Amino acid sequence: MAATAPVVEHGDTSPVFPHRRRRKLGIYGLLIPASILIGVATGYPLIRQFITSFQEYGLKQQFGAPAEWVGLKNYQELLSDPYVWTVIARSIAFCLVNAAVTMAIGIAFAVLMQRISKAARMTLMVSLLLAWGTPVLASMTVWQWLFDSQYGVVNWVLANVFGAENMAGHSWIIEPLSFYFVATVIVVWMSVPFVAFSIYAGLLQVPEETMEAAQLDGASQRQRFWNITIPMIRPVLGIVALLQVIWDMKVFTQIYVLQRAGAPTRETNLLGTLIYSYGGEYSKAGALATIMLVITLGMTGFYVRQMLKEDEL
DSSP, X not given: OOOOOOOOOTTOOOOSOHHHHHHHXXXXXXXXXXXXXXXXXXXXXXXXXXXXXXXXXXXXXXXXXXXXXXXXXXXXXXXTOHHHHHHHHHHHHHHHHHHHHHHHHHHHHHHHHHHSOHHHHXXXXXXXXXXXXXXXXXXXXXXXXXXXTTTOHHXXXXXXXXXXXXXXXXXXXXXXXXXHHHHHHHHHHHHHHHHHHHXXXXXXXXXXXXXXXXXXTTOOHHHHIIXXXXXXTHHHHHHHHHXXXXXXHXXXXXXXXXXXXXXXXXXXXXXXXXXXXXXXXXXXXXXXXXXXXXXXXXXXXXXXXXXXXXHHO
16 A cells, blocks of 8 residues: 655644754854843943943043033044044055055965975964964064164164165154054064964865866966965955954054154054043044944945855855
8 A cells, every 4th residue: 555645734833844943943042142242242332432422421420420412523523633534544554554465475374384394384383373372562572672773683684784774773663654664564473373374274175176177177376276276265365354454453552552662653643542542531532433443344344245245145
């Protein structure tokens, strides 16, 4: 006797795939606590900052005085100040240059790690980890000594090895252009390890069979890299570039420490140090931090849209 399929009567709402529904509920059950924690840890400070930016909030309010609601006054004062726009443009330029240089050097290191021997690769990895794991202030102390005008190794090498005698006693942080060069060297040096390790992990996921097939078809090493490797690791590149832009936009410690070493503050301020300079004017600091957040979201919007499109495919 032939077996017949079970008949499902109309109105029967029993789940067809109960294990899938339980799996989704389990995923949501894991996400909800994390979402609540992130919302409390980051959501409340952002909301508080946003509200404060519309108030007159200073030192008196810290000691209990009521905050006066001033609306868009803080934003109008900031956005009508030409110096604020100068700092915004300077911060965007510094961010884009540092992110581009960091990505280029990080990709180069990742490709190098893939092609060198195991012993050399381990040595390079350990060196990158040491550079990445060193505390920022400790690293800044070393870099200040390297670029010191009297005892710095950089000036000595330029003057005695390369014959640039005018570099003897040169102060790198007095002039804004050389100040940003030093800051770029430090920021890139601290950021390259993360980019290199992330891209190297992506390179390991490229199938060797695909590369071998392309090689048999006559594709050169350069063609294989640009036409096969780069498209395959594009999601990794997008995420790393997104994070790098965000980090470089809000850089603070490196600029602040170099400024305290004798650099002219007004000519070297970025958004992070300018926000800090407002001191007791918490309302203006909150307004400028909100503007900085909007700029960061605008700069990273392209990458976010690209990632969303790839998720939909």
